[in-house]
Amino acid sequence: MGGLNFKLMEKYAREIVEKAVRKLGITDIAAEFEVPREEKFGDLATPVALALSKVFRKAPRKIAEEIVSSIEERDVFDRIEIAGPGFINFTFSMGFLSSQLARLVREKETFIRKDVGAGQRVQVEFVSANPTGPLHLGHGRGAAVGAALSNLLEAGGYSVEREYYVNDAGRQVKLLGHSVFAKYQQLLGVEYPFPEEGYRGGYVEDIAKRVIEKFGSRYSETSFQQAADFFTDFSYKEMLGEIAKDLKAFGIGFDTWQSERELYESNEVEKAIDDLRHRRYLYEKDGALWFRATSLGDDKDRVIIKSDGEYTYFASDIAYHRKKIEKGFGEIIDIWGADHHGYISRLKAVIHALGYPPERLRVLLVQMVTLLRGGKPVQMSKRAGEFVTLREVMDEVGSDTAKFIFLTRRPDSHLEFDLEVAKEQSAENPVFYVQYANARIHSIFAHAREKGMETADLSDADFSLLEAPEEQRIVKKLLGYPMTFEGAVISHEPHRITFYLQELTGLFHPYYNRYRVVTEDAGLSRARLALCEAIRIVLNDGLGILGLSAPERM
RNA sequence: GCGCCUGUAGCUCAGUUGGAUAGAGCAACUGCCUUCUAAGCAGUGGGUCAGGGGUUCGAAUCCCUUCAGGCGCGCCA
Known part of the structure; x- marks a missing residue:
């Protein structure tokens, strides 16, 4: 992968500058480069002379002059200038930019993407909502971020596995089963008390009705004791089916669904505990089995088996993460709601205790979503079963809009999601602004073909005809994509793409408004079509990573 | 009480890991459809980067502190 684009140019420029700096007798300084905010400061800039002013006790501008005068390689640059307090600004030559754009059009993804991962295997686990109720908006945020991050890493050369961890063991799914059982009895006219802390959402009744549809009154005379397994399994599987359906509608897919129950059934929980025992990280106290998490940075030791002999949730989590690691992933990424942040240190301690570097586990916290309607918080009570589901939000504002809102924020910032604002905006929503560019380009191409123009391969167009300042700006922006892309991959931050x-x-839009692409001038038309094609390539790459559609008509 | 996250334009948020005069969208106001799509374009206004101190050539960014909001701190899941 990779061509001689801005990213490589940065490397190249760094070598040139560092070589020049070495001539001044400094060998241990890295020249940093950035794309300047303002156009007049060129295409790449380095503040290295500022950093050196302290070493030499000389004015930074003087040092910059010395560096610049000892630079020999000047062909790809149009100008090398010193500005401000001592920045060195590089401006690429037209010829260089043209040749790079031609390669972008010809090589497409190969040119714009960087192979950061080199095939390393990574697992991203996300959503993993308990199958005891429908997905809410917070899950939606995790889903959008997790999917986009997975796509991003995959595009960046990692081999990615997307996993959903199914909490199908333990008290919560059983409580769901019990709730459905109670509803079932009530629907059949049998007096039955609803369980304390039971799930009260309307979906519980829906599941109960489905039991009646399929099995009639078969369980009306039995106790929950006897019917527990059936009701628990039936209910959580129904729920998981709904979750999978919602996720699919949201455009999110998984490679693997890891069942918690299966970890128990295959004795992996026991094996994991044995493993920790052999490594001397376990001890017994007050009739319970403890993990010595404090020896590895956690604030408290943690119980794995309670004094009543039951496993804690933490026990299966240990087995689960042990399994992840042993599947051979170079990096394990867990995407959690921020309310679980207290679990990070104990799980890192587990990884450490099992003999692996704790950095191999990376936990990405996604902050809470506050749902508003017209500026007022929407009352939600999980207990009373009153909450707005992801499905309802999708129906109301659309999945692309919802995803875009999630992906234009850093995951660790609190999010206010106002349904009214999202809907009001949908006429002028930023996501449509981006997609609209794609639709327009598609129209331009349709029009060009109607006029009998050849649009299949445009890489041989004469790019030097793209002389307008708007065109130059677009070309430079396009060639900057690999830098943005690489930065996003390395920092695991999909929102940079957004x-x-x-x-x-x-x-693009202002350019479109001001210039016509298809005109009587065949050469110029061809060059502009090629520019549009380049935009389309980058646009589709980015939209694909974010999991957004790229409509050809709007 | 302790820990984590957040505080940037009226609102919602970015800010390239310490760089140049802090940006975008929305909202407000004024114009632009006989053209390849007006979900668009052109223009105008908008800031004590929560407050204070420190580190240095240089801070929204790093350190300390105060304030405000959110979330955690179970032999719950």
Whole structure:
């Protein structure tokens, strides 16, 4: 992968500058580069002379001059200038930019993507909502972020497994089964007390009705004791089916669904505990079995088996993460709601105790979502079964809109999701702004073909005809994509792609409005079509990573 | 009480890991459809980067502290 684009240019520029710096007698300094905010400061800039001013006790501008005068390689640059307090600004030559754009059009993904991962296997686990109720908006945020991160890492050369951990063991699913059982009895006219702390959402009744549809009154005379397994299994499987359906409608898919129950049945929980015991991280106290988490940075030791002999949730979590690691992933990423942040240190302690570097586990916290309607918080009570589901939000504002809202924020910032604002905006929503560019380009191509123009391979167009400042800006923005992309991959931050796409389309729309692509001038038309094609390539790459559709007509 | 996250334009949020005069969208106001799509474009206004101190050539960014909001701190899941 990889061509000689901005990213490589940065490397190249760094070598040139560092070579020049070495001539001044400094060998241990890394020259940093950035894309300047303002156009007049060129295409790449380095503040290295500022950093060196302290070492030499000289004015930074003087040092910059010395560096610049000892640079020999000047062909790809149009200008090398010193500005401000001592920045060195590089501006690429037209010829260089043209050749790079031609390669983008010809090589497509190969050119714009960087192979950061080198095939390393990564697992991303996300959503993993308990199958005891429908997905809510917070799950939606986790889903959007998890899917986008997975796509991003995959595009960045990692081999990614997307996993959903199914909590199908333990008290919660059983409580769901009990709730459904109670509803079932009530629907059949049998007096039956609803369980304390039971699930009260309307979906419980829906499941109970489905039991009646399929099995009639078969269980009306039995106790919950006797029917527990059936009701628990039936109920959580129904629920999981609904969850999977919602996720699919949201455009999210998984490679593996790891069952918690299966970890018990295959004795992996026991084996994991044995493993920790052999490594001397366990001890007994007050009739319970404890993990010595404090020896590895956690604030408290943690119970694995309670004094009544029951496993804690933590026990299966240990087995689960042990399994992940032993599947051979170089990196394990867990995406959690921020309310679980207290579990990070104990799980890292587990990884450490099992003999692996704790950094191999990366936990990405996704902050809470506050749902508003017209500025007022929507009352939600899980206990009373009153909450707005992801499904309802999708129906009301659309999945692309919802995803875009999730992906234009850093995961660790609190999110206010106002349904009214999201809906009001949907006419002028930023997501449509980005998608609209794609639709327009599609129209341009349809029009060009109607005029009998050849649009199949445009890489041989004469790019030097793209002289307008708007065109130059777009070309530079396009060639900057690999840098943004690589930065997003390395930092695991899909939202950088979202912002980039808004910036790119923010250059395209004004350009479209001001210039005609298809005109009587065949050569110029061809060059502009090629530019549009380049935009389309990058746009589709970014939209695909974010999990957003790229409609050809809007 | 302890720990984690957050505080940037009226609102919702970015800010390239310490760089140049802090940005975008929405909202407000004024114009632009006989053209490849007006879900668009052109223009105008909008800031004590929560407050204070420190680190240095340089801070929204790093350190300390105060304030405000959110979330955690079970032999619950």
